[in-house]
Amino acid sequence: MIDADDLIALVRNYNPRTNEALLREAYAYARQMHEGQKRHSGEPYFTHPVAVAAILTEQQLDDSTIVTALLHDTIEDTKSTYTEIEERFGHEIAELVDGVTKLTNLQLSSSETRQAENFRKLFMAMSKDLRVILVKLADRLHNMRTIRSLPPEKQAVKARETMEIYAPLAGRMGMQWMREELEDLAFRVLNPEARNSIIRRFITLQRESGDVIHKITADIRAELDREGIEAEVFGRAKKPYSVWRKMQEKDQGFSRLSDIYGFRIITETEADCYRVLGAIHRRWRAVPGRFKDYISQPKSNGYRSIHTTVSGRDGKRVEVQIRTRQMHEVAEAGVAAHWAYRDGVRTKNPFAVDPARWIAQLTERFDTEDHDEFLEHVKLEMYQDQVFCFTPKGEVVQLPKGGTPLDFAYAIHTRIGDSCVGAKVDGVRVPLWTRLRNGQSVEIITAEGQRPQATWLDIVVTGRAKAAIRRSLREEDRERFIKLGRELARVAFEHIGRRATTKALDTAARTLGLPDGEELLARLGSAELTSREVIEKLYPELVIAKGEEVEPARAVVGLAPGQGFDRAPCCQPVPGERIVGITWRGRGVVVHAIDCPSLVEFEDQPERWVDLAWHAGRHKPVHTVRLMLTIRNDAGVLGRICTLIGEQKANISDLHFIDRKPDFYRLLIEVDLRDVEHLHAVMTALEAESDVAAIERHREPGRKS
Numbered sequence: 001m002i003d004a005d006d007l008i009a010l011v012r013n014y015n016p017r018t019n020e021a022l023l024r025e026a027y028a029y030a031r032q033m034h035e036g037q038k039r040h041s042g043e044p045y046f047t048h049p050v051a052v053a054a055i056l057t058e059q060q061l062d063d064s065t066i067v068t069a070l071l072h073d074t075i076e077d078t079k080s081t082y083t084e085i086e087e088r089f090g091h092e093i094a095e096l097v098d099g100v101t102k103l104t105n106l107q108l109s110s111s112e113t114r115q116a117e118n119f120r121k122l123f124m125a126m127s128k129d130l131r132v133i134l135v136k137l138a139d140r141l142h143n144m145r146t147i148r149s150l151p152p153e154k155q156a157v158k159a160r161e162t163m164e165i166y167a168p169l170a171g172r173m174g175m176q177w178m179r180e181e182l183e184d185l186a187f188r189v190l191n192p193e194a195r196n197s198i199i200r201r202f203i204t205l206q207r208e209s210g211d212v213i214h215k216i217t218a219d220i221r222a223e224l225d226r227e228g229i230e231a232e233v234f235g236r237a238k239k240p241y242s243v244w245r246k247m248q249e250k251d252q253g254f255s256r257l258s259d260i261y262g263f264r265i266i267t268e269t270e271a272d273c274y275r276v277l278g279a280i281h282r283r284w285r286a287v288p289g290r291f292k293d294y295i296s297q298p299k300s301n302g303y304r305s306i307h308t309t310v311s312g313r314d315g316k317r318v319e320v321q322i323r324t325r326q327m328h329e330v331a332e333a334g335v336a337a338h339w340a341y342r343d344g345v346r347t348k349n350p351f352a353v354d355p356a357r358w359i360a361q362l363t364e365r366f367d368t369e370d371h372d373e374f375l376e377h378v379k380l381e382m383y384q385d386q387v388f389c390f391t392p393k394g395e396v397v398q399l400p401k402g403g404t405p406l407d408f409a410y411a412i413h414t415r416i417g418d419s420c421v422g423a424k425v426d427g428v429r430v431p432l433w434t435r436l437r438n439g440q441s442v443e444i445i446t447a448e449g450q451r452p453q454a455t456w457l458d459i460v461v462t463g464r465a466k467a468a469i470r471r472s473l474r475e476e477d478r479e480r481f482i483k484l485g486r487e488l489a490r491v492a493f494e495h496i497g498r499r500a501t502t503k504a505l506d507t508a509a510r511t512l513g514l515p516d517g518e519e520l521l522a523r524l525g526s527a528e529l530t531s532r533e534v535i536e537k538l539y540p541e542l543v544i545a546k547g548e549e550v551e552p553a554r555a556v557v558g559l560a561p562g563q564g565f566d567r568a569p570c571c572q573p574v575p576g577e578r579i580v581g582i583t584w585r586g587r588g589v590v591v592h593a594i595d596c597p598s599l600v601e602f603e604d605q606p607e608r609w610v611d612l613a614w615h616a617g618r619h620k621p622v623h624t625v626r627l628m629l630t631i632r633n634d635a636g637v638l639g640r641i642c643t644l645i646g647e648q649k650a651n652i653s654d655l656h657f658i659d660r661k662p663d664f665y666r667l668l669i670e671v672d673l674r675d676v677e678h679l680h681a682v683m684t685a686l687e688a689e690s691d692v693a694a695i696e697r698h699r700e701p702g703r704k705s
């Protein structure tokens with residue numbers, strides 16, 4: 001096992017000013033905490049955190065990250081606590097260890113691809129400090145390197161997680177070497193036959209064409225020497241998993257060297273990169289469509305390099321990457337390059353990406369070639385505004401920040417949302433307006449008969465929940481509208497002496513092009529449709545076409561065939577007023593206003609009462625009404641009164657003075673009107689005249705014609 005001195009030496013290699021005392025204390029503390037614990041292999045458990053720390057020294061990471069690696073399993077697996085870590089090692093390290101613990105505690109129970117993507121997002125979102133992910137990745141790398149000591153079924157679970165979550169995560173962090181190693185370690189567990197067949201093919205190829213890497217490396221070196229360029233040349237075989245994936249993608253066997261071997265040329269300056277490129281292209285033929293210049297257009301994770309593929313004399317293709325040393329460091333370390341130290345100081349690699357500005361820089365450097373990557377990172381930026389919670393079954397639900405248990409419920413299913421009555425977060429009952437936090441597990445309590453409340457609209461933040469609640473509320477509104485519409489229809493139908501039966505309503509709906517009578521009622525209730533429109537459709541003969549007027553003889557509906565009628569002189573009802581008829585032998589029916597005091601005398605003769613209504617159409621101005629006016633005694637007043645009435649298109653059929661005083665006199669005018677609206681128009685016009693002191697409708701209960 002690496003002892004404390006070994007580890008400090010590893011750090012001192014790149015960071016001579018390392019805080020040795022801090023590292024020593026972390027080493028001793030973690031060893032003490034893990035005392036007596038064993039790994040599956042039987043080794044002391046403490047060998048694991050030390051190995052994780054050693055992996056991170058290869059990336060030349062800062063002291064805080066190395067200490068975090070040593071302590072990363074203490075809160076989770078020992079009696080150590082956050083408070084104790086904070087007291088001994090400070091706030092920054094306590095936060096980092098806490099972050100790693102939280103990621104460890106996530107239940108990565110689902111293996112669906114969609115879920116895997118959510119988990120990757122969750123990881124990003126939960127790690128305020130990306131060093132937490134660096135430690136977690138190193139932790140997983142060591143566990144994968146030692147996976148052989150686990151029982152086979154556990155190996156498969158870990159390997160799948162690694163393939164679906166950790167390897168893509170390493171790639172996204174810009175750490176290509178780690179991505180490749182994680183993938184290959186997982187591949188060895190998940191599909192050993194495929195991996196073995198690829199390795200066998202490597203061996204066969206090598207036997208056929210000799211040491212290809214050595215030969216090509218020598219060729220390139222010779223060419224660069226000839227041009228007088230100083231550069232290092234490296235060749236390597238690609239990992240079996242990369243080869244296998246390419247075969248899967250292209251659906252072809254592997255025969256091309258460019259798919260198996262890769263070459264890198266590391267230069268001192270950027271200018272040298274292009275000189276190398278020129279030399280390579282002069283010597284070998286470039287394969288069209290394979291040239292990419294990530295130096296002039298770097299990837300958003302800071303990656304810079306020139307890629308090209310050339311074919312040699314024998315037609316074999318070779319892939320070449322050309323970059324400077326600093327570019328190479330960023331290409332290998334990814335975001336980790338930001339925390340890297342050399343010679344005791346933070347390396348000021350101009351190409352390293354500040355993780356905090358990683359996302360922001362992207363938008364500036366956006367170009368079409370990196371479109372997918374751009375979208376990836378824009379999505380990543382959005383995770384800052386996301387929370388990820390779990391169902392009791394361990395599935396991830398992604399919500400915007402501020403999301404509540406109600407949003408969560410609707411995210412699962414509209415039915416769950418609609419019937420939600422409560423929620424438990426991490427096992428504790430909480431109000432529905434509680435804002436959810438990353439990593440919480442949420443259980444929704446539902447009840448039959450529960451319906452969405454209007455107040456819920458203020459609680460939820462997701463569009464999905466809002467839409468579902470509105471839809472449900474609208475349905476409830478609809479029920480109210482139908483009720484109201486039913487009442488309106490009843491009154492309107494009664495008005496014409498009919499009944500608003502289901503059959504009548506369905507028929508009217510059909511003629512109006514509506515699905516059914518219920519929809520018609522809903523529209524009536526919400527005033528999208530008037531009862532007049534409905535009646536017109538259903539009984540066109542009852543409604544006089546526009547412009548035509550109701551014949552005075554047919555002004556009243558509800559009479560027996562051939563029966564005539566007179567308006568009662570006592571109350572003088574006009575169309576628009578509620579009426580009732582009293583039959584008189586030999587005289588037909590006398591029509592009274594429903595509130596006429598004269599009706600009292602017929603109370604004991606119910607057989608004489610007839611239910612009547614005015615015709616719904618436009619009436620002729622033939623209904624005489626008496627008006628009593630009190631007017632100022634002034635020159636020309638009478639003329640003005642007559643003009644006003646004439647302007648309202650009403651005729652004066654009679655006029656007499658009741659009494660005359662020096663200042664005022666009273667006047668009884670009989671006016672012929674269409675209906676109650678016409679009456680109101682005339683009275684309003686007169687009232688507005690300054691010479692008119694009072695005006696009222698004059699009814700004479702005792703008057704008989």
Ligand code: MN
Nearest residue numbers: 048072073139
């Ligand atoms: Mn661990």
